[in-house]
Amino acid sequence: MGLITIIVIAIGLAMDAFAVSIVSGAAYKRLHTKHALRIAVFFGGFQAIMPLIGSLAGLSVKQHIADYDHWVAFGLLAAVGGKMIYESFKIKPAQANRSPANIPVLLVLSVATSIDAFAVGITLSLITASIAVAVTIIGLVTFVLSYLGVFIGKKFGHFFENKIEALGGIVLIAIGLKILLEHLYS
Numbered sequence: 001m002g003l004i005t006i007i008v009i010a011i012g013l014a015m016d017a018f019a020v021s022i023v024s025g026a027a028y029k030r031l032h033t034k035h036a037l038r039i040a041v042f043f044g045g046f047q048a049i050m051p052l053i054g055s056l057a058g059l060s061v062k063q064h065i066a067d068y069d070h071w072v073a074f075g076l077l078a079a080v081g082g083k084m085i086y087e088s089f090k091i092k093p094a095q096a097n098r099s100p101a102n103i104p105v106l107l108v109l110s111v112a113t114s115i116d117a118f119a120v121g122i123t124l125s126l127i128t129a130s131i132a133v134a135v136t137i138i139g140l141v142t143f144v145l146s147y148l149g150v151f152i153g154k155k156f157g158h159f160f161e162n163k164i165e166a167l168g169g170i171v172l173i174a175i176g177l178k179i180l181l182e183h184l185y186s
Contacts, residue, residue: 022153
């Protein structure tokens with residue numbers, strides 16, 4: 001798997017963290033750099049840890065599914081992407097006490113936005129030998145996009161949130177299709 005593909009996967013995965021960062025930025029009355037850094041560290045960290053855990057799980061089954069790993073990779077990426085697209089159209093009720101300044105809330109948001117990365121980690125274990133590079137890129141891309149998202153949210157509010165999550169889903173489905181087609185026609 002090439003560096004460009006890993007970067008595109010990282011961007012796709014970071015879209016829900018980016019969308020939540022935008023909402024978080026809109027929630028702050030007085031936004032400071034430390035708020036954006038805290039959100040970026042949590043989201044970037046969890047987005048790096050979850051695919052690492054997923055890749056370890058994938059390595060344990062890799063030898064058993066080697067003949068159809070491209071179908072598994074496509075299925076996982078399509079499922080994650082489809083879920084992101086579906087959730088981008090759901091109406092999400094506003095909940096009290098979901099302030100991103102609250103560390104327990106930030107932990108829950110970090111886990112919630114990185115669960116998809118676990119499934120992608122399984123996929124990465126099937127299609128790349130460089131898990132360390134992939135999870136580092138995923139974490140860094142998520143960190144940067146989350147950091148920027150907080151400030152974008154402060155300025156523009158909820159305007160972009162659902163569109164960004166749907167775009168991330170489309171990107172992941174496209175990468176899954178690319179993996180499948182490359183394996184079938186190479």
